[in-house]
Amino acid sequence: MPRRDQHVSLAHGNGGRLMRELIEELFAPALENPLLDTRADAVAVPTPQDLELVVTTDGFTVQPLEFPGGNIGSLAVHGTVNDLAVCGALPHYLTVSTFLEEGLEIEVLRRAIAALAAAARACGVAVVAGDTKVLGRGDCDGIYLAATGLGFRPRGLRLALAEVRAGDRILVSGPVGDHGAAVLLARQEFGLRGDLKSDAASVLPEAQALLRVPGLRFMRDPTRGGLATVAHELARASGLRVQLAESSIPVNDAVQSVCELLGYDPLYLACEGRVVAVVAPESCPAALGELRKVAPGAALIGELQAGSAQVVLETSFGGQRVLDELEDDPLPRIC
């Protein structure tokens, strides 16, 4: 018996036997759950009564596909779950659309799907629908994923950019930039080595801890564009000045070193397992207390102030530096 080819072929995407076998032998066993029916065009899913349905979608193109702390499969789950978590929802269902390059090792795909399945299980979400397309060599670079997450949250939750006020405090759940720095290092383009690990993880514990605090106004996970970009979104939406204190912003030493070597600013590097939260000033001690129960590295890093809409960093030397919106710097395929 000839050993079957262990690479993805164009016929794995044609709707016929090879595609069915790929789905039945690789995807279905890994993702198995009572709702998933790989033979159905669409599936019905239960909706808890008295809760609000919340929807998000995200594409994943990280390069390399596997990096210290995760791979594209686990990243797709964490990225999608986190968008629901910061909106105050508990994630329930995921859909996953997969784009594969002809010639990809099936084993690499298997590891990505295994990590995706493990992360989904750990987050309590079921993958309920999927799709697979195969692109010719050179029309895709390995694996791209698109995930949509469905979650449920209490009705009437007021958690939005529009809720932030002057005087509100800004918290972050841990050191920033680990994901971006770890992925940049893993590309090995720079001849650098290090034991940097991505922070990619579910922020459900952090988000649920913060939701217990009455003065919570807004949460966001600082992914592409990093903490500085969330700060800009806050300034733009509120018309307020976002004042950050450099000395209070946690940055791991290894991340700082990589940034200095490569000329990046950790405040613009992606996190995939952190939350930025805005809380009413009187709620700040309680919020920080709750957050530190699940994220010991959490810190108060700044506040919103009356003034023009800009982001200002009080540097460690006591100066003031305006943080610009991220411009042409490409930083492709960080997530």
Add this chain to the structure above:
Amino acid sequence: MPRRDQHVSLAHGNGGRLMRELIEELFAPALENPLLDTRADAVAVPTPQDLELVVTTDGFTVQPLEFPGGNIGSLAVHGTVNDLAVCGALPHYLTVSTFLEEGLEIEVLRRAIAALAAAARACGVAVVAGDTKVLGRGDCDGIYLAATGLGFRPRGLRLALAEVRAGDRILVSGPVGDHGAAVLLARQEFGLRGDLKSDAASVLPEAQALLRVPGLRFMRDPTRGGLATVAHELARASGLRVQLAESSIPVNDAVQSVCELLGYDPLYLACEGRVVAVVAPESCPAALGELRKVAPGAALIGELQAGSAQVVLETSFGGQRVLDELEDDPLPRIC
């Protein structure tokens, strides 16, 4: 003032200013609806009471991006809406994840999103969440889309492969293979010209018409792998023989000609605007009557018979031919 570059750059995916402008100036105005909030990580959407939530997802990589009868944007809507429609659901919400190649003309993207928006409006669905990633030149071929559709249907609807029985009749809503043949021709690889048009369209009217018939067992849109692949799915799931009558299967003359020239079988070519339906024998006249009110080209094309699980075509010459499951034939990027 320098004229802005009219091509997608890597910085359009970095989370910063260019990405925000692309979303605010191109995506948001085209897709505008009361639920879409391009500044939110996730959005809450209303869920009708007493209905069942139905979910589907699909990737789109069609090549060329624009073809007679549609483009990748309208195709993404029709493909996703149709998966909900054949499950008996009315589509309500869509999420769209976009993968763009560096160097893509912004104008091509604008046309794709305009067609997507128009198709969504025509189908009564709101795009409620989106995401955009940019890949380097050669890591993507123009535009890939992943869409997830959410719809609602009456609870307790019994519509599944498991419902089909020996004696059930098989209907198709119109000529098969138009989409596949039109896309193959549009590639201009073969030096052929013709006025073939894709059948890509919503099958909501057809599906809703069939749902009025009590004996409806199952519906599916024959996309990748075509009618023959749906027949195989029926045979495999039911353990029954699927008997099709070649002379009853509608195939447009132009599609037949292209297939003969290029060596394809129209029964394996993708449709993007047809429905295959299985109905109880006593319901067949009513089903065909309802279907023909919205799809005059609908036809009774075969039945399920006791016997081994295979697909058999009674040819126009009176012979019997076993239709194999689609094998290695690649047919990439047909949808």
